[in-house]
Amino acid sequence: MAQKVTIATVARRAQVSRQTVSNVLNAPHIVREETRRRVQEAIDALGYRANQAARQMRTGRSRLIAVRIEPTRDGINGSVLDRFLHGLTETAESAGYRVMLYTATDAHQEIDVFDDLLGAYDLDAFVLTGTEHGDPRTAWLAGRGVPFVTFGRPWGVPDPHPWVDVDNADGTAQATRHLLATGHRRIGYIGWPLPSSAVGGERRSGWYDTLRAAGIDPGGLHRETVDGIAEGEWMMRELLAEPTPPTAVVCASDSLALGALQAVGAAPGGPGRPAAPVAVVGFDDTPVAAALGLTSVSQPLGTAAARCVDLLTGVLDDHPTDSPVLLQPSLVLRRTA
Amino acid sequence: MAQKVTIATVARRAQVSRQTVSNVLNAPHIVREETRRRVQEAIDALGYRANQAARQMRTGRSRLIAVRIEPTRDGINGSVLDRFLHGLTETAESAGYRVMLYTATDAHQEIDVFDDLLGAYDLDAFVLTGTEHGDPRTAWLAGRGVPFVTFGRPWGVPDPHPWVDVDNADGTAQATRHLLATGHRRIGYIGWPLPSSAVGGERRSGWYDTLRAAGIDPGGLHRETVDGIAEGEWMMRELLAEPTPPTAVVCASDSLALGALQAVGAAPGGPGRPAAPVAVVGFDDTPVAAALGLTSVSQPLGTAAARCVDLLTGVLDDHPTDSPVLLQPSLVLRRTA
DNA sequence: CATCGGCATTTGATCGTTCAAGAAGGCGAG
DNA sequence: CTCGCCTTCTTGAACGATCAAATGCCGATG
Incomplete structure (x- = not known):
């Protein structure tokens, strides 16, 4: 040796x-x-x-970034985090940083983990995903002066921090405009309950504002529910039972969209099959969407991850560029719309 | 402060x-x-x-474990790694270790990364996934005396190392037995090309041996191809064109199974729809399978990850239990079989 | 000719922990 | 009483890097 x-x-x-x-x-x-x-x-x-340990002891810097890995609750949406993580690891590597994982059950327990990681490993920074209104984590980190970036914009935080986000409203707006362009006039929406989901609000407003701008009254053609295939199917059935049912629907997730597809009786069978009678658009462009030919809004996750690292290294290497980053999603056209 | x-x-x-x-x-x-x-x-x-850095400098141990995160090539199978990673992080945490991520493009570049990580961060151990015949990585690590575990058994390695694996053959055997029990006699198989994929060989033999044990000649009812939905569909069409086509098919992945489903004209529409004319069973129990009602073989990924950590901490904390671990998968019954 | 300033390089101290060796105290045996 | 042993605790050194300050060298300046 x-x-x-x-x-x-x-x-x-x-x-x-x-x-x-x-x-x-x-x-x-x-x-x-x-x-x-x-x-x-x-x-x-x-x-x-x-030797990083020796360097770290002297400088107090570890060149380590921590990210939380979540249990893939839904299963379908799990791949979003997966792709984000990969991009993060890759970009961090080329900037001389490494990514460390941790788990947490809720925001308060996550703060304990912050404390642990900072005390034991001298972590340089955190990347937080999925911010919500009044997030205690950002306040805690900011209070301690710990550098961090959020993937997801801050909601009602007085003292802003660096963030990267995808323009959710633009995503559903693109979907809605596409449906308008292909002749649809009665376009519904299935999303998440508003007060609890900030992102849900964004996605709904993209649909809503686009219809209004086109001179169409969105009326009661929208439903809000927790995420899930069964929930999407149920809400779509409700929409179809309206006096004048929609001819197309924009959904806040691929899970909801998949449920909606089942409700409209479209037998999703992959590319090359006849289009569904009612157009459906999902959100996130998950593998399920690709497999089933579901038209969906795609988030540039690799770019988002790269920008997160850029912002962090900016702060860490003392050339801060504290302008937040808003990325545009893109609509991936497939069979269902 | x-x-x-x-x-x-x-x-x-x-x-x-x-x-x-x-x-x-x-x-x-x-x-x-x-x-x-x-x-x-x-x-x-x-x-x-x-302070870990100070401790590490004195002891040479970092309480850090590295895992490679792969680009989700197929997209559908990506969630497998995702779930494994989560289990790994959680179990490692409770054993006082942390998980660090890295990326690599091929086995040889990965070895360079090993060198880097060991030199800079004094990593305690590596978890390797997806071992193949003549894997250069295990030889390199073993030669350096670096502790590691593989998720996937060693193939033709003279000096064995700790490993955890899921009994792939038992998975397809369970699927095949279930099909036999429900009356099928002509049961096909779609998998991966044999010399290159060791796991593919395992999965095929589970199907093959079960049929033979039941006194049935598997005959030419099998096809081998690279992974993918389109490939699965194509191979299934070939099987259906046989003089006496199969009434059921076992697949080596959910991607292949999804393709097979499309070929048999089964319009997968979720739970509650009539069963497909030809039974199909997938492998990995991915979210896509759950969403579409595809019967699939489920790997106990959380347990596998936990056992990987157990084996590593055994080596690291000087109470080695060098018995490999072979876990049993389970068949998740849904609409398609 | 002495002094100064700037550049390139070296020296000693330090970060927070654990290892190796040593010291203090109590207790039993010879 | 002395010796040795055991238990319990303390002291100095070391891990490998960086920081802060000191050093030697050189040419320019008054």
Whole structure:
């Protein structure tokens, strides 16, 4: 087994002091060109890698970012987090950071985990997903001066923090405009209950405002429910029982959309099958949507993750760019609309 | 902002030396009961948490486990990794370990990442998923004496290592037995090409052996292809074109099963719809299967993850239990079989 | 010619923990 | 009484890096 290579090993080999090696790594501009090259050669030859623990002890920085991994409640929507995580890990790597996972059952227990992680591992930053009104987590982190980014904009927070979000309203607006363009006039909406779901409000307003802008009264053609396939089917049945039922429906999730599809009797059978009698659009472009030919709004998750890392490294490396990022989703057209 | 609480702070408050505090944490049995309690009170009162970086520098152990996060190639099967990761994080937490993510494009690049992570972060162990024949990663890790566990048994490795796996053959065997019990006699199989996919071989043999044991000749009722919905549909069409087509088919993945479903003209529409004319069973019990009412073989991913952590902590904490773990899957019955 | 300032590099201290060795006290045996 | 042993606790050193300050060198300046 090879001996451990430390900064002292490199220093001896390059005939310089430890500090000069450290400078080559952390402040190359203050080292003379010829010395820098000599040290660099020694580093390469020995395969030296700076020990993070030692560096961390001195600097108090760990180059570690924490993200919560959630149990995939619904199952269908789980892939959203999955794709986000992958993008996050990849971008963080290229910025010299690593991603650490943690779990939590609720916001308050999550705060305990923050405390734990900060105390034990000196975490540099947190990425929070799924912010809601009056989120206690952001207040706690901000109060401690811990850097963090949220994927999801802050809701009613006085002192704003860096965030990245996808323009949910624009997503449903795109869906609605597409349906209008293909001749639909009675376009319904199935989403989440408003006071509790901030994102739900966004998605509904995209549908609502687009119809109003087109001179159409959305009327009572909308329903709100918790997420789920069965719930979507039930709500769609209600809409179909209206005096003048919708000819198309925009849904806040692929789960709801899948339920709606079943209610309209569309037998989803994959690409190449005849279109459903009632058009349906989902949200999130999950694998289920792709598999079944469900038209759905796609979030640029890889980009969102990358921007989260950009914002964080901005704060951590002292060139903050505190402008929030709002990304545009795109409509993926398939059989159902 | 509160001052940083170190082991010295605790020691002063409890009127003992640093080392005694350290002993309370790491070797309580050598500390007198009354002293132990006094120190513990100080720890609780101050909210002290041992700094991992400092501990790691002295002991060389980081209490960190690394797992690779893969791009969800297919999309449908992505949720498998997702669920595994969640279980891993949760079990690791309760064992005092944390999970770190990394990405890699291929096995050789992954080995570079190993080197990086070991050099910089002193990782304690790796969890590898998806082992194949002649995997260079296990050889590299074993050669360096780095602890690791694989989710997936070793294939043709001379010097075995700890592993956890799900009995793939038993999964397809259960599916096949269920089909036999419900009266089917001509049962086909759609899976992955054999020499390249070790898991594919397992899954096929479960189907094959069960039929043989029931006195039925599997004949030519099987097809092998790469994973995907379109591929499944195509292979199923071939099977249906046989002189005596199958009345049921077992598939190596939900993707293939979904394709097969489309080929048999079954319009998957969710629970409550009439059964398909040809029975179809998938593998992995993904959200898509649940959403469409596809009968599928379910892997106990949470348990598998927990056992991976158990094996690792066994090695790391010096009470190795080097018996591999083979878990039984279960068949989730839905509409399609 | 002495002094100064700037540059490149080195030296000693430090982060918070655990290891290895040593010290204090009590107790029983010779 | 002395010695050795055990239990319990303390002291100094070390892990590998960075920070802050000091050093040597050089040419420019008064």
